Structure formats: structure tokens, C-alpha cells
Amino acid sequence: MSQHNRQISSDKDATSLTYSIRQTLSNFPIIRQSAELILPSPLKSWLTSKLMSARPDRQFMESYILPQIAAAPKGKCLFVGCQPYTRHYGTWFMSSSVEFWTTDIDPDSAQWGEPHRHYICGIEAIDAYVPAHSMDVVVMNGVFGFGLNDEADKVKALQAIHHILKPQGHLVVGWNGDPPGQNPLNMSIILQLFKHSTRWPFAPHTTLEGTTHIYDFFTAS
Structure with a gap:
């Protein structure tokens, strides 16, 4: 597989994983709320960006x-x-x-x-x-x-x-x-x-x- 194709595959895998995480957090609001309380602000901001970008x-x-x-x-x-x-x-x-x-x-x-x-x-x-x-x-x-x-x-x-x-x-x-x-x-x-x-x-x-x-x-x- 070429480097270009590996990158496309990697991007798709990352998007799929992020979308799955977003769906999981949506289905379990207690987990999502707990994550918002526990995670430090920079990590929370990064995770929110990744989850939103997967929509x-x-x-x-x-x-x-x-x-x-x-x-x-x-x-x-x-x-x-x-x-x-x-x-x-x-x-x-x-x-x-x-x-x-x-x-x-x-x-x-x-x-x-x-x-x-x-x-x-x-x-x-x-x-x-x-x-x-x-x-x-x-x-x-x-x-x-x-x-x-x-x-x-x-x-x-x-x-x-x-x-x-x-x-x-x-x-x-x-x-x-x-x-x-x-x-x-x-x-x-x-x-x-x-x-x-x-x-x-x-x-x-x-x-x-x-x-x-x-x-x-x-x-x-």
C-alpha cells in the first residue's frame, strides 16, 4: 500500500473511531458528564474538537x-x-x-x-x-x-x-x-x-x- 493510501486509510479509521466515541458518549450521558468534570480543560477542548469534527x-x-x-x-x-x-x-x-x-x-x-x-x-x-x-x-x-x-x-x-x-x-x-x-x-x-x-x-x-x-x-x- 502506498504512503498516500495508508494516510487515507488512517484518516478514515480515526474518523470512524472518533464517531464511535461520540455516539457512545451520546448514548451514555452520565459517562459524558463525568468526562467533562474529570478531564483537564486542554484535553477536554481537544476531545470536543475531535468529536465535533467527526459529525x-x-x-x-x-x-x-x-x-x-x-x-x-x-x-x-x-x-x-x-x-x-x-x-x-x-x-x-x-x-x-x-x-x-x-x-x-x-x-x-x-x-x-x-x-x-x-x-x-x-x-x-x-x-x-x-x-x-x-x-x-x-x-x-x-x-x-x-x-x-x-x-x-x-x-x-x-x-x-x-x-x-x-x-x-x-x-x-x-x-x-x-x-x-x-x-x-x-x-x-x-x-x-x-x-x-x-x-x-x-x-x-x-x-x-x-x-x-x-x-x-x-x-x-
Whole structure:
């Protein structure tokens, strides 16, 4: 077996093992809670990153969405929400002509944001920090119902995103179908400001096997 094939096999084995660990911890919450209490913070952060990266929705983000954005000839992308498992997302843009920016309302999360290209603010107030019509893409993944909970704040966030996007700019919304009630398509405001985009090489409403996470791809109206 060649070195390249051995590496692919090793990566697949590692992903499979990590996914199995994540499933085990999900099925046994007492074990997961005990691990969170016992493990030192650096190890906990490393384990969380590995477990999250094994999720089908995160694999889709890293294998398809980020590379597709980075492949554009130029532009600016804003990624909403910073965690240990997103800290490496900027590496897709190191040799790209697209500027990668991040934002998070928590000042402590700046350590996982893009160096020198990070805003400390809630996404519903991003238009106070980012110039109007200056972003080509905004990626908001796992924010609805997990930080952005109030209906009024969701409306403000969508209005602020629309304000900073260029005409025909792109919005990627990743959301979880379980528990129900997080579907952004149920909000009239999103249909007023955006329309589903067919300019991506995947379905405008993308569902993934093995997860209830869904991606919707929009273009600013």
C-alpha cells in the first residue's frame, strides 16, 4: 500500500473511531458528564474538537462548504460563532484570495477566531461593526436555537446580515431539525430578504445522512 493510501486509510479509521466515541458518549450521558468534570480543560477542548469534527454536518462543512467559498477568485466571508473545533477553519483561506473573518458575542471565544479579523459582537448587531454591502458570504451554522434563541433577535440578525451582504451575496444557514422549531424557513423575514440559491454545487436545502442537521443556501434579494 502506498504512503498516500495508508494516510487515507488512517484518516478514515480515526474518523470512524472518533464517531464511535461520540455516539457512545451520546448514548451514555452520565459517562459524558463525568468526562467533562474529570478531564483537564486542554484535553477536554481537544476531545470536543475531535468529536465535533467527526459529525457528518461538520465533515460537510470542512469538505465542501469552506473549500467552495475559498475557491472564489476574491471576496470576503464572515463566519459566525467560534469554538475550539472551528479554530482551524481559517486554514482553508491561507492561500485564498477570499478574506476570512469571524465573529462571536463572547470575548473569550476570540482566541478561536481569525487573528486580526475578528469581531466581538452578537450577529444581530453585526451591522454596527461591518460596513454595509461589504461581505460576499455569511456562514451562520448552529446558531439558531443555540445562542440565538429569541425570535426578535433572529429577525434582527437576518436584517443585519442582509445589510452587510453585497447584492446577491450568499447566506449559509446550518440548523438542527431536532428539537423542532429551529427551521429558519418558518420565518417570513428570511423569505422577504433572501431566496434559495442555485449557485452552489449542492442542493439549496441540503440534508445529510446520519444527522438531523440541515444546510440552507440563500442569496440576498
